Amino acid sequence: MARFIAIHNVPGITEADFRDKLDAVRKWRPDRRTTVLKVYGDLETGRLVSECEAVERAHFEDWINLVGWPAESIHQVDMVCQVGNFWKL
Amino acid sequence: MTTPLEDLLKMEPEEILARNERPKADDLRHKQQIYYEDVAEGMELPKYIYNPTPTHLFRWSAAIENFHRIHYDLDFGLNHDKNPSILVHGSWKQSVVPQYLKDWTLPGGWPWKAQFEHRAMLVPGDILIMWGRVTGKYEKGQMGFVELEIGMKTQDGVESMPGFATVALPLRDGPPLPYPFVPPTD
Numbered sequence: 001m002a003r004f005i006a007i008h009n010v011p012g013i014t015e016a017d018f019r020d021k022l023d024a025v026r027k028w029r030p031d032r033r034t035t036v037l038k039v040y041g042d043l044e045t046g047r048l049v050s051e052c053e054a055v056e057r058a059h060f061e062d063w064i065n066l067v068g069w070p071a072e073s074i075h076q077v078d079m080v081c082q083v084g085n086f087w088k089l
Numbered sequence: 090m091t092t093p094l095e096d097l098l099k100m101e102p103e104e105i106l107a108r109n110e111r112p113k114a115d116d117l118r119h120k121q122q123i124y125y126e127d128v129a130e131g132m133e134l135p136k137y138i139y140n141p142t143p144t145h146l147f148r149w150s151a152a153i154e155n156f157h158r159i160h161y162d163l164d165f166g167l168n169h170d171k172n173p174s175i176l177v178h179g180s181w182k183q184s185v186v187p188q189y190l191k192d193w194t195l196p197g198g199w200p201w202k203a204q205f206e207h208r209a210m211l212v213p214g215d216i217l218i219m220w221g222r223v224t225g226k227y228e229k230g231q232m233g234f235v236e237l238e239i240g241m242k243t244q245d246g247v248e249s250m251p252g253f254a255t256v257a258l259p260l261r262d263g264p265p266l267p268y269p270f271v272p273p274t275d
Contacts, residue, residue: 001171029214032247035173074219080168087168 003037003077003089004052004060008069011046014089021067034059051077091135094220098246105244107215110135112192122197124261125226125233134193134221136239137185139179143213149181174212182207182241182250189219189239190256198258199270203238205252216244221254228275232266233258 010017018041029035033055040049048069052060057074064071080087092108112120112135147161158165159176166172183205190200211217212226218241226237234257241250259266 001173003167029173029212032173032209032245035212036169053167053171082164082168085164085168088163089168089171089199 001053001055003080004054004057004074005061005077006050006052006064006074007070008048008050008064008071009046010048010069013041013043013048013069015043021069031059031062034062034063043048084086091133093133094136094218094222094242096216097136097218098242098244100220102216102244104200105218106138106140109138111137117192117195120131120192120195123193123258125228125235125258125263126261128223128226128233128235130223130225132223134189134223137189137219139185139217139219140213140264141181141213141215141217146175146177146181146213147159149178153178153180155180165176172210172212175215177211177213177215180208182211185219185241186239186250186252186254189221190237190254193221194256194258195267198256199266201234201255201257201272203239203254205250207250209243209247209249211243211249217249218242218244224253228260231260231263232273233263 007054022039035053037051038051052063054060077089080089091110097105097108150156150160159170159172160178161175161177184204186203188189188202190203194200219241221237221239223235224238227234234255237254239252239254240248242248257266257270
């Protein structure tokens, strides 16, 4: 599995839109090869960052198409520092 | 009448959860015996539906003193083992099988043997369906034996624990099964 993040620009997104797209299990884990780990939202500006564990990038892109939030860029993550713990992926 | 497995798998998660047929303790205390003659090939057993949460996994880890971090430490599971989340314990799935067979056969029947494989990584949020289907039956030594195909499917139809089991049921006009159960010898 590999880790990816995407930066989205979704002007006008509301809290209801955000919840609706992410609420159901089927959407946070649309299939067994893709797990959407976290989505950060700045709803005022419509900027979102999503984080996904997937076998390959194409699977993440499938999810992005499913939610309909166009990605400005997608990145594969090599290194994480989380609350003081370093993880080399 | 249990919901057929095939139908369950076409339902939305909320509908699947509403079809849980796992009996309460009091139901089991007053359960009517299923006799050998009541069983037919192709018959499906009740479906037990589970929806494990991180709390369930943590409780199981503590209960069996299995402190492998993949079962409760999300950061470790994701970043060290590259798993999709914390993982449901195989030992928990394994514990469901005897409970499931015991519930179906009691008060006078016995689970005799079961074998299964652990497949697929199960994570919190998955809906798990414990299922069984009668594949054969035979009488021996004034006891009824029922052969079952068993498994635990996810809501999206992945079989995570394919297996087989044999249980013993009393004959309607036969003697009680021995206590403790002693399988017949050839």
